[in-house]
Amino acid sequence: MSLNNTKLPEEHPDDWGDISDAELLNLQSEHLVSSVRCSVTSEAEAETHFNQKHEKIPKLKAGFFLKVKARWSQDVSIPNVRPMDRFNKSHFSVTQLCAHSWCEIHMIYGLLKPQVRRKEMQRKEVTTGASIHLSREREAHPNVLKVPVITREDKEAVLYLSMLQKIKAIHAGQHVREFPVFGVLEGMFLSGIVDDLRRSDSGELALSDLKTRKHNSFPCPSQARGHFLQVGLYKLLFDSMVSGQLDRGRIILYLQARWLKLQQALGDRVQEQAKTMGYSAATLEELLDVLLAVLASSNIQEVNKLHVEYHHQSTGSHIGTSKVEFQETQLKTELRGYLAYWRGEREPQGVDIEDAWKCTICPHEEICDWRKGQTTDYSNKRAKLDSPNSSLSGT
Numbered sequence: 001m002s003l004n005n006t007k008l009p010e011e012h013p014d015d016w017g018d019i020s021d022a023e024l025l026n027l028q029s030e031h032l033v034s035s036v037r038c039s040v041t042s043e044a045e046a047e048t049h050f051n052q053k054h055e056k057i058p059k060l061k062a063g064f065f066l067k068v069k070a071r072w073s074q075d076v077s078i079p080n081v082r083p084m085d086r087f088n089k090s091h092f093s094v095t096q097l098c099a100h101s102w103c104e105i106h107m108i109y110g111l112l113k114p115q116v117r118r119k120e121m122q123r124k125e126v127t128t129g130a131s132i133h134l135s136r137e138r139e140a141h142p143n144v145l146k147v148p149v150i151t152r153e154d155k156e157a158v159l160y161l162s163m164l165q166k167i168k169a170i171h172a173g174q175h176v177r178e179f180p181v182f183g184v185l186e187g188m189f190l191s192g193i194v195d196d197l198r199r200s201d202s203g204e205l206a207l208s209d210l211k212t213r214k215h216n217s218f219p220c221p222s223q224a225r226g227h228f229l230q231v232g233l234y235k236l237l238f239d240s241m242v243s244g245q246l247d248r249g250r251i252i253l254y255l256q257a258r259w260l261k262l263q264q265a266l267g268d269r270v271q272e273q274a275k276t277m278g279y280s281a282a283t284l285e286e287l288l289d290v291l292l293a294v295l296a297s298s299n300i301q302e303v304n305k306l307h308v309e310y311h312h313q314s315t316g317s318h319i320g321t322s323k324v325e326f327q328e329t330q331l332k333t334e335l336r337g338y339l340a341y342w343r344g345e346r347e348p349q350g351v352d353i354e355d356a357w358k359c360t361i362c363p364h365e366e367i368c369d370w371r372k373g374q375t376t377d378y379s380n381k382r383a384k385l386d387s388p389n390s391s392l393s394g395t
């Protein structure tokens, strides 16, 4: 049996499109918010107007307007603004970070042009993939107990109850699907959902991720790289959770960044469900403490095997399973490299010439300066090779 919620309240938008910074909250003035939003068409005018009316709030001036400007810009990079600040990111999902391995410019266009990203997500291949995932989840947990939720805190609490139930199942050697993982890696809070955890016949714990593919074949190495990174990061997060290394303070900050009220009373049905499972918790914070205590005292072993399972979308047939070698040092170096972009320590990179085929299926090909630069580079190289004076021309 698995737990689910019957009503899913909308998450607070954790996206950069909303001007929901701490700065704005601090203003505590509807009038100010509307004046800023309405006058952004003329930025200089807005800043002057703002400064004249609100001289007493100097701390907001430069940083605030730089941030608004950065968010309205469609440029891939903005000098002197960290992408984390520009896109309002204080934590990341593992899948978000894995998007780097496809193309960093594509990932940024996805944030700048959410309508294009939404269209990409509605593609038949994506929706078919989602339904294959759902049917696998139902196979593993045919009896779903629905718990009515009213608030977003209830929804998060049901997620923790589901985790508590799955921890018991792992202890009992049962097969578990959709296990949430979170924690801090390389100084950043990351979260994700592990597709599949099961014990092998030899007693080892295997972690798998299910990927569905349009083509009935394994992906090319540049595609598979992101998949291998994903399962490696899941292992690091899972292992630190079951070894009691979670940092309570960072989790609280993560929940607060999502605007969850930790001390608000949970709904009656959620509290009842917790009691039925043998836990006493009236608020999300209390339930978090229960979860942390259970994880810290669990003697679940670390993940021993990593797999990526590929299925064909139209037939549902199993293409094959890649066994992934866990290389911690390499994985952490890659992660640090991706985070360096978000921390403003380097510029984003598009695809290399050998992966230029990705551009031919990219919705941003027409506007992508990286692509234009690569085409020019390629033409220059080609011209050099074709030149009769070139030592590489083969003539």
Ligand code: SF4
Binding pocket: 103, 104, 105, 106, 107, 109, 350, 351, 358, 359, 362, 363, 364, 365, 368, 369, 370, 371
């Ligand atoms: S056109 Fe190519 S380089 Fe540009 S965003 Fe798309 S995949 Fe990346």
